[in-house]
Every structure is written in C-alpha cells, then in structure tokens.
Amino acid sequence: GAVVSQHPSWVICKSGTSVKIECRSLDFQATTMFWYRQFPKQSLMLMATSNEGSKATYEQGVEKDKFLINHASLTLSTLTVTSAHPEDSSFYICSARVLWDSNQPQHFGDGTRLSIL
Amino acid sequence: QKEVEQDPGPLSVPEGAIVSLNCTYSNSAFQYFMWYRQYSRKGPELLMYTYSSGNKEDGRFTAQVDKSSKYISLFIRDSQPSDSATYLCAMRANTGGFKTIFGAGTRLFVKA
Numbered sequence: 545g546a547v548v549s550q551h552p553s554w555v556i557c558k559s560g561t562s563v564k565i566e567c568r569s570l571d572f573q574a575t576t577m578f579w580y581r582q583f584p585k586q587s588l589m590l591m592a593t594s595n596e597g598s599k600a601t602y603e604q605g606v607e608k609d610k611f612l613i614n615h616a617s618l619t620l621s622t623l624t625v626t627s628a629h630p631e632d633s634s635f636y637i638c639s640a641r642v643l644w645d646s647n648q649p650q651h652f653g654d655g656t657r658l659s660i661l
Numbered sequence: 662q663k664e665v666e667q668d669p670g671p672l673s674v675p676e677g678a679i680v681s682l683n684c685t686y687s688n689s690a691f692q693y694f695m696w697y698r699q700y701s702r703k704g705p706e707l708l709m710y711t712y713s714s715g716n717k718e719d720g721r722f723t724a725q726v727d728k729s730s731k732y733i734s735l736f737i738r739d740s741q742p743s744d745s746a747t748y749l750c751a752m753r754a755n756t757g758g759f760k761t762i763f764g765a766g767t768r769l770f771v772k773a
Contacts, residue, residue, distance in 0.1 A: 657702065
C-alpha cells in the first residue's frame with residue numbers, strides 16, 4: 545500500500561520552456577503532498593507543501609511564480625516549472641501522506657530528473 | 662547547529678557485517694522518527710517508522726530511539742550488496758504543521 549507515482553521520470557527540454565510534473569497517490573487519498581528538490585549527493589530540500597483545494601505553502605527562497613503547484617484532487621498534485629533555465633536542472637521528488645491519519649509518515653514517488661539545455 | 666545531524670559517510674562494510682547508522686537531533690519536540698532508503702536516482706523508500714522512544718524490529722532492520730540522548734539508530738544485520746544505498750533519517754514533531762526534517766543521508770556500500 546501507500547504507492548506514490550510520479551511522471552515523467554526524466555525530461556530534457558530547452559531553456560525557456562515550461563515543464564509539468566505529476567504526482568499521484570495510487571491507492572490512498574492525500575490532502576497533503578510535498579515537493580522536494582535534491583541536488584547530487586545532497587539531502588532533500590522542501591520546496592512547498594501542497595494542500596488539496598487551497599494554495600500551496602512555499603518555503604522561504606522558493607519562487608512561487610517559478611514553481612507553480614496545483615493540487616486539484618485528493619490523488620493528484622502537479623508542479624510546473626515555468627520558463628525553465630539550466631539552473632533549474634535537478635531531481636524533483638514528491639511525497640504524500642495518508643488522508644485519514646496525519647500522524648502517518650510521508651511516502652515518496654520515484655522522482656523526476658529535469659535537465660534544461 | 663542543524664536540527665538533525667547525520668554523518669554523510671561513505672560507510673563501506675563487507676557483506677554479512679552488522680551496520681549501524683545514526684542521527685542526533687536538537688529539537689526535543691520530535692516524536693516521530695523515520696528511516697528511509699534511497700537508491701541512486703530513485704525516491705526515498707520508507708524502511709522504519711517509530712513513535713517516541715524504544716526499539717522496533719522488521720526483518721534484518723532494527724530502529725532504536727533514545728529521546729533522553731536525542732539519538733536514533735538503524736541497525737542492519739547480515740548486510741547484503743543490495744543494501745548499498747543512501748539512508749536518510751527523518752523526524753517530526755506532533756505540532757507545528759507536521760514538517761518533517763531530514764538528515765543529510767549516509768551513503769552505505771556493502772562489498773561482496
């Protein structure tokens with residue numbers, strides 16, 4: 545149980561384009577999903593907390609106009625990197641927590657490698 | 662001082678060894694403690710989840726929490742090459758918006 549699916553797993557695109565990453569909880573409902581960024585050999589950096597039906601909460605230093613988050617249903621959150629540039633290249637990972645018990649831990653997707661040329 | 666301290670390693674052990682991974686923390690409000698395993702270019706996978714102090718065992722894995730010392734451990738018995746990965750400790754308080762704090766991760770190599 546508690547499977548989180550993230551798509552795509554790898555994307556390469558040109559500088560200036562926008563990229564959308566999807567995060568789905570497959571066998572549970574999640575009011576809260578989290579988006580992380582991870583650089584090579586470093587730990588997870590929380591970017592934002594995505595709440596179903598309301599605006600996402602961004603961490604300090606994360607540009608909300610750059611990283612658009614939509615959490616339209618209890619099983620889907622999307623992260624759109626707008627006008628992506630090479631410095632946005634990174635590994636993006638989402639996670640979700642079971643709806644019915646906020647004491648439960650987060651379960652992670654397999655991440656998306658984003659490469660901006 | 663970081664809220665959670667974890668030695669990044671790398672830690673290299675022979676196959677069959679007992680591995681000990683540790684984290685220390687400074688926030689006494691932390692109540693929930695997790696260990697995740699992350700293979701290269703994959704998302705973290707939940708290994709162990711404990712509440713408050715004590716031990717928890719699952720197969721070859723044992724998690725220990727000592728809240729008085731603000732110290733948590735993960736032991737891996739009979740380590741296998743497939744255990745080679747980065748291990749992240751994580752912890753969370755019962756209040757404050759449930760933000761989970763992650764350690765830096767320890768890279769483990771188990772040599773055949």
